Amino acid sequence: QFPRECVTPEGLRSGQCCPSPSGLNDDPCGSSTGRGECVSIAVDSRQHGPQYPHDGRDDRERWPVRFFNRTCQCNGNFSGFNCGRCRHGWTGANCDQRINVVRRNVMQLSADEKRAFVNALDQAKRTVHPDLVIATRRYAEIFGPDGNTVQFENITIYNYFVWTHYFSVSKTFLGAGQASFGGVDFSHEGPGFVTWHRYHLLQLERDMQDMLQDPSFALPYWNFAIGGSTCDICTDDLMGARSSFDMNSLSANSIFSQWRVICESVEDYDTLGTICNNTETSPIRRNPAGNVNRPMVQRLPEPQDVADCLQVNAFDTAPYYSTSSESFRNTIEGYSAPKGNYDPVVRSLHNLAHLFLNGTGGQTHLSPNDPIFVLLHTYTDAIFDEWLRRHGPDAAVYPEENAPIGHNRGYNMVPFWPPVTNAEMFLTAPENLGYSYEAEWPGQPFTLTEIITMTIVAALVLVAVIFAATTCAVRARSYKMEGHQPLLGEQYQRYGEEKSQSVV
Numbered sequence: 001q002f003p004r005e006c007v008t009p010e011g012l013r014s015g016q017c018c019p020s021p022s023g024l025n026d027d028p029c030g031s032s033t034g035r036g037e038c039v040s041i042a043v044d045s046r047q048h049g050p051q052y053p054h055d056g057r058d059d060r061e062r063w064p065v066r067f068f069n070r071t072c073q074c075n076g077n078f079s080g081f082n083c084g085r086c087r088h089g090w091t092g093a094n095c096d097q098r099i100n101v102v103r104r105n106v107m108q109l110s111a112d113e114k115r116a117f118v119n120a121l122d123q124a125k126r127t128v129h130p131d132l133v134i135a136t137r138r139y140a141e142i143f144g145p146d147g148n149t150v151q152f153e154n155i156t157i158y159n160y161f162v163w164t165h166y167f168s169v170s171k172t173f174l175g176a177g178q179a180s181f182g183g184v185d186f187s188h189e190g191p192g193f194v195t196w197h198r199y200h201l202l203q204l205e206r207d208m209q210d211m212l213q214d215p216s217f218a219l220p221y222w223n224f225a226i227g228g229s230t231c232d233i234c235t236d237d238l239m240g241a242r243s244s245f246d247m248n249s250l251s252a253n254s255i256f257s258q259w260r261v262i263c264e265s266v267e268d269y270d271t272l273g274t275i276c277n278n279t280e281t282s283p284i285r286r287n288p289a290g291n292v293n294r295p296m297v298q299r300l301p302e303p304q305d306v307a308d309c310l311q312v313n314a315f316d317t318a319p320y321y322s323t324s325s326e327s328f329r330n331t332i333e334g335y336s337a338p339k340g341n342y343d344p345v346v347r348s349l350h351n352l353a354h355l356f357l358n359g360t361g362g363q364t365h366l367s368p369n370d371p372i373f374v375l376l377h378t379y380t381d382a383i384f385d386e387w388l389r390r391h392g393p394d395a396a397v398y399p400e401e402n403a404p405i406g407h408n409r410g411y412n413m414v415p416f417w418p419p420v421t422n423a424e425m426f427l428t429a430p431e432n433l434g435y436s437y438e439a440e441w442p443g444q445p446f447t448l449t450e451i452i453t454m455t456i457v458a459a460l461v462l463v464a465v466i467f468a469a470t471t472c473a474v475r476a477r478s479y480k481m482e483g484h485q486p487l488l489g490e491q492y493q494r495y496g497e498e499k500s501q502s503v504v
């Protein structure tokens with residue numbers, strides 16, 4: 001969440017995080033080369049929705065000013081915590097060349113490409129993040145017991161991806177002996193669901209590109225809208241087959257059976273006010289379609305569900321929450337039925353895919369520990385991008401105020417650094433963010449009226465053709481019987497026919 005070089009006791013006390021890309025002392029944000037400047041962070045102070053009544057009690061409010069109030073503001077296409085790199089979609093020493101990576105269907109990768117992707121994830125699970133560290137205590141305890149030992153930890157690239165999700169969904173600690181407040185979620189149940197998860201994936205993709213030193217590396221996607229109760233990517237060459245010994249575990253032939261999850265100790269976090277760290281505990285659990293208590297989540301979404309949700313016109317609707325009806329966002333998130341009508345018992349699309357996994361991937365505070373999360377969310381993002389392409393919305397359709405805390409258009413997304421707003425991710429990806437999807441979208445089936453109309457038209461055409469053919473035949477026969485020349489000239493005689501035969 002913060003650059004390693006900013007989280008010294010002095011750095012935190014100053015509230016300033018403006019490192020230099022050159023490592024020089026007097027060059028914050030690369031200002032000497034025009035890359036950027038160190039500026040005050042202006043957080044959007046518009047009202048959030050009524051779901052969160054504990055203003056002032058949570059470090060994530062008005063993100064990130066509880067920790068830092070000055071950051072780098074980069075010029076042009078420069079970007080990053082020290083303006084040392086380029087914005088998504090740009091490359092080159094001056095960040096003036098366009099770049100685009102293509103996210104493909106994971107099932108359509110070659111055997112070598114699948115192996116490379118699985119190995120890259122495994123490498124990310126083991127590689128310490130080169131720049132960022134995580135807070136392991138709330139701000140109230142961030143300087144440690146002696147007031148001078150800051151409570152931050154290194155974390156691996158993949159575990160950072162898991163941790164950011166956990167941090168965004170964790171409860172608000174209200175004090176020892178008091179129940180933590182769970183009605184808060186900075187990345188779900190609001191318009192920020194699509195924008196937050198988009199940035200989350202971009203961050204992982206960028207970190208993996210750097211780790212692999214391959215700027216063309218792209219995360220693939222899982223088309224989870226295939227119906228049925230089979231997890232097609234749960235094979236040992238991809239996300240891991242089911243173990244033959246334990247239906248909730250992964251096959252020993254999959255590298256992911258060796259992964260251990262982080263952020264499992266929710267009881268501690270909620271009662272002691274501690275925060276998840278990089279400590280790994282149990283293996284991934286997964287039992288696709290195996291939730292016997294909830295038959296509704298034993299099947300994956302259908303292709304038609306995707307077609308239907310892409311037709312929902314409004315991006316989001318009041319109260320911009322998990323109860324919104326006729327909202328594209330609430331539909332793709334999966335709290336509404338695929339055609340957009342809100343129904344509290346429904347779980348569809350993204351939510352249904354999570355719950356179908358029935359294990360680590362189905363619990364919000366843990367779900368990214370299962371690498372299926374990456375593929376599930378790239379597909380969710382692909383649907384969001386297709387919706388943006390088809391509907392071409394103005395930025396103004398994204399609510400500016402009264403969305404749940406964290407979800408207003410101008411709010412910075414928690415806990416990313418440098419600060420990035422929801423609005424910055426509400427743009428079509430190929431033109432603005434440097435990636436695109438190679439995907440086909442399910443078509444709309446015909447309505448009953450369309451089927452009836454088409455049947456009538458086809459029947460009329462058939463009758464017309466039969467009538468025309470019959471009329472021609474009758475005319476030709478009567479013409480011939482009246483002693484006229486045949487309609488075909490002699491140049492059209494069949495081979496082998498005598499010329500004289502054609503003379504009547």
Ligand SMILES: O=C1C=c2cc(C(=O)O)[nH]c2=CC1=O
Nearest residue numbers: 347351354361362363364367
């Ligand atoms: O990881 C997640 C798990 C989820 C479960 C539901 C649900 O609808 O009950 N939603 C989820 C979202 C997640 O991101």
